[in-house]
Every structure is written in C-alpha cells, then in structure tokens.
Amino acid sequence: MLEVRRFRHLDDFVRENEGDARARLRLLGFAICWTGFEVFLGSRCSRERGRRRTCGSVGFVSAVISLSRRTLKPTHFQLFIAMANEEEDLKAIMEKHNTKWFNVECVPQCFTFSKEERPGDAPIPICNKIPVIDLGKSQKIETIKQLLQAGQEFGFFQVINHGILENVATQTLSTFEEFFNNMTDEEKVNVASRKGWIFTGSEEEVKNGVHLWRDNIKHPCHPLDKCMQSWPDKPATYREVVGRYVAEIRMLSLTILELICQGLGIESGYFNEQSEVQLLSANNYPACPDPSLTLGILKHFDPSLITIIYQGNVSGLQVLVDGKWMCVEAVPNAFVVNIGNQLEIISNGKLRSVEHRAVTNSKEARTSIAIFVNPTPNSIVEPAKVLLNDSNPPLYKSILYKDFINASKAFGAHTDVIQNDS
Numbered sequence: 260m261l262e263v264r265r266f267r268h269l270d271d272f273v274r275e276n277e278g279d280a281r282a283r284l285r286l287l288g289f290a291i292c293w294t295g296f297e298v299f300l301g302s303r304c305s306r307e308r309g310r311r312r313t314c315g316s317v318g319f320v321s322a323v324i325s326l327s328r329r330t331l332k333p334t335h336f337q338l339f340i341a342m343a344n345e346e347e348d349l350k351a352i353m354e355k356h357n358t359k360w361f362n363v364e365c366v367p368q369c370f371t372f373s374k375e376e377r378p379g380d381a382p383i384p385i386c387n388k389i390p391v392i393d394l395g396k397s398q399k400i401e402t403i404k405q406l407l408q409a410g411q412e413f414g415f416f417q418v419i420n421h422g423i424l425e426n427v428a429t430q431t432l433s434t435f436e437e438f439f440n441n442m443t444d445e446e447k448v449n450v451a452s453r454k455g456w457i458f459t460g461s462e463e464e465v466k467n468g469v470h471l472w473r474d475n476i477k478h479p480c481h482p483l484d485k486c487m488q489s490w491p492d493k494p495a496t497y498r499e500v501v502g503r504y505v506a507e508i509r510m511l512s513l514t515i516l517e518l519i520c521q522g523l524g525i526e527s528g529y530f531n532e533q534s535e536v537q538l539l540s541a542n543n544y545p546a547c548p549d550p551s552l553t554l555g556i557l558k559h560f561d562p563s564l565i566t567i568i569y570q571g572n573v574s575g576l577q578v579l580v581d582g583k584w585m586c587v588e589a590v591p592n593a594f595v596v597n598i599g600n601q602l603e604i605i606s607n608g609k610l611r612s613v614e615h616r617a618v619t620n621s622k623e624a625r626t627s628i629a630i631f632v633n634p635t636p637n638s639i640v641e642p643a644k645v646l647l648n649d650s651n652p653p654l655y656k657s658i659l660y661k662d663f664i665n666a667s668k669a670f671g672a673h674t675d676v677i678q679n680d681s
C-alpha cells in the first residue's frame with residue numbers, strides 16, 4: 260500500500276509547501292478538476308458516497324495525469340490519496356483494518372477536531388494552583404475555608420485523606436479497563452440496550468460532526484439495591500467491585516456537600532434531597548497517535564451538583580483557568596471534585612461550575628470514573644433562600660431539574676433514557 264501517512268490533513272501539506280507557488284498552482288488546478296467532477300457525479304450519487312468516491316477517483320486520475328506530465332512531485336500524489344482516505348468514515352476504517360477503531364497509525368479525518376476546538380501542539384501546563392485538600396485534618400473550619408475558596412476560584416479541587424482505601428479505587432479502575440478491553444463493542448451495545456445501561460463507543464459518539472476519542476459506559480448507581488441488577492455482569496466482579504466503590508463515593512460526596520453547606524451558611528441537610536440521584540460515567544481513552552488533533556471529551560460544564568472523578572495515575576483532565584487550559588495533575592489516591600451547574604445555582608454564583616475537557620495522550624490508555632451527584636428529576640433547583648437579601652438578589656431562576664437537563668441535552672442522545680431511569 261502507498262505510504263500516505265505523512266500528510267495527516269491538508270493543513271500539514273499546506274504548511275510544508277508554504278512559499279512553493281508552483282505547488283499551490285497545481286493544488287488549485289486539482290481543486291478545479293475535483294469540483295467539476297464532483298458536480299458531474301453529484302447527480303448520480305448520494306452526497307456522502309459521491310464525495311468519497313469522487314475524492315478517491317479524481318485524486319487518482321489527476322495525480323496520474325500530472326505525474327505522467329512531470330508537473331507533480333510524488334509527495335503530491337500522496338496528498339491526493341491521503342485526501343481520499345480522509346473521506347472514509349469510521350466504519351470503513353474499521354472494516355479495512357479489521358480491528359478496533361483506535362488501532363490506526365495516524366488520526367483519521369473523522370476524529371480531527373477543528374483548529375478552534377482541538378488541543379493543538381502547545382504544551383498545556385499542570386495547574387498547581389488547584390488545591391489538594393486534606394480531608395483528614397482535624398481543623399474542620401480550615402477545610403471548609405479551602406473548599407469554598409477552591410469552589411469560588413477554580414470550580415475544581417482534589418481531596419486526599421478522604422477515608423477511601425486506595426485498592427477500592429484501583430480495583431474499580433482495573434475492572435473498567437477489563438470491561439472496555441475484553442467485550443466487543445457489538446456485545447456491549449447489544450447487552451446495554453437489553454439491560455438499561457448505556458454503552459457509547461467512539462463509533463457512535465459524534466460531537467460537532469467529529470468522533471470523540473473515547474468509549475464510555477453510563478448507568479445509574481444509587482440506590483444500589485434498585486439499580487445494581489441492571490449493571491453489566493462482565494467482568495464477573497463488576498457489580499461487587501463497582502458497588503463497593505459507588506457506596507464509598509456516596510459517603511464522600513455527602514461529606515463534601517455537608518461541609519459546603521456549613522461554609523455557605525445553608526441549613527444542614529439541604530442537599531439531602533438535592534443529591535438523591537447518582538450517575539456513573541466511566542471513560543476509556545485509548546492511546547492516540549496524535550493527541551494534538553483529538554479530544555476525549557469536548558469542553559463542557561457538568562450538569563450535576565458535584566462530580567467526583569478518579570483518574571488513577573494518568574492525567575488528561577483539563578480545566579479553563581483565567582481563559583487558559585490547564586492540566587489537573589494526577590495525584591496518587593486523590594479524587595478530583597468539581598462544582599456542577601446545580602451547585603452554582605443553589606449557591607447563587609458563590610461557587611462556580613467551570614468548563615473542562617478530556618484530552619488524549621500518545622503513550623497509554625487512560626480510564627477515568629466520574630460520578631455525578633444529581634438532584635431528582637422533579638426537584639426544583641434555585642438559589643438557597645438564606646443567601647438572598649436586598650444586596651444579593653437571585654442571579655438564577657428556579658428550574659425543575661429535569662427541564663434543565665432536557666433543555667441542555669446534558670447527556671446527549673441518552674438524556675431521556677437517563678432521566679427515565681433515575
């Protein structure tokens with residue numbers, strides 16, 4: 260097969276040929292030829308298939324003609340083939356390679372985000388300002404102060420000495436790694452639709468027209484006795500290991516919420532009803548040949564009250580700090596906590612829900628487990644009354660949680676399923 264991997268996309272070609280006016284002219288000629296052919300074929304083929312076929316055949320014919328006239332360098336021939344390849348969709352790539360979607364040597368076009376959205380080549384520094392808060396300290400007032408300050412400034416913090424044994428988290432992460440690695444995607448999708456959990460492989464997961472570089476499973480995880488029987492039963496330890504993990508995370512989330520309650524001056528137990536739903540979302544981001552082009556999760560706000568994330572030893576979570584992307588360090592045995600939209604509303608803007616995203620890396624796969632602590636669909640979310648007075652009017656309207664979720668389609672195509680399940 261022809262070596263086409265040098266040109267990952269058109270940008271690379273143009274960059275490499277900057278200043279080469281003749282190459283540009285040839286490219287222009289090619290483009291005119293291509294467009295004409297496309298118009299001609301457009302009347303005969305469906306748009307999608309037509310584009311792909313046209314691209315391949317026109318690229319090939321133009322390249323052969325140009326080569327025979329010695330007006331084109333072999334690298335240009337490569338470009339045309341690469342362009343034709345870029346038009347392939349994910350299904351075709353998988354069929355061709357007869358393997359998983361991520362076993363490719365260069366990033367296919369359908370995974371390449373626009374310049375505005377993709378991480379790019381510039382190194383993203385670790386944010387050492389995001390606090391790592393020691394929950395084991397006896398000075399509760401100090402802990403509360405740190406939690407509030409982090410929630411105000413960054414919307415993110417990490418917690419250590421949280422009381423959850425390290426092997427509870429690491430075993431859960433390994434269980435998810437096994438889950439993602441061992442079943443075929445088809446098996447996962449088929450079982451998921453029968454069982455009520457949701458598996459979204461990268462093949463289906465398209466954001467702004469581009470596939471995310473991740474596989475994902477989502478399911479409700481509270482109360483345990485109600486939802487556990489609908490979880491995956493492969494690997495055989497899934498329910499036991501994940502069940503123990505989510506029970507521990509529930510306790511941790513209630514502890515953090517209670518501390519925040521005290522810090523804000525809201526009556527104790529305010530969040531009891533507001534935190535009745537817990538949703539698990541585990542991500543697997545395989546190693547990627549060019550992380551500068553891809554995203555595991557597009558930038559977003561969490562629609563939760565709070566989210567608790569375990570990312571093991573592999574970082575990849577990035578947060579917007581003062582308008583710049585910063586990396587959240589992978590701290591051993593720590594949980595990352597972020598303030599979601601609902602807590603921003605309840606705190607009347609005192610705590611901030613901040614945009615974040617997940618990037619990929621070229622060395623190793625990354626697995627993360629996010630637990631969203633959410634209000635029940637029918638609870639009303641509004642600024643807590645005690646925080647309001649003449650000089651602090653409500654900054655947000657009251658809203659039914661399910662209306663918020665449905666309007667923002669916060670869980671994408673699966674929003675309705677998740678609402679009905681919870």
Ligand SMILES: O=C(O)CCC(=O)C(=O)O
Pocket residue numbers: 540542556561568570575576615616617627629
């Ligand atoms: O993988 C991560 O660390 C990010 C997860 C996340 O932001 C989410 O699931 O909402």
Ligand SMILES: [Fe+2]
Pocket residue numbers: 559560561566615
């Ligand atoms: Fe998130």
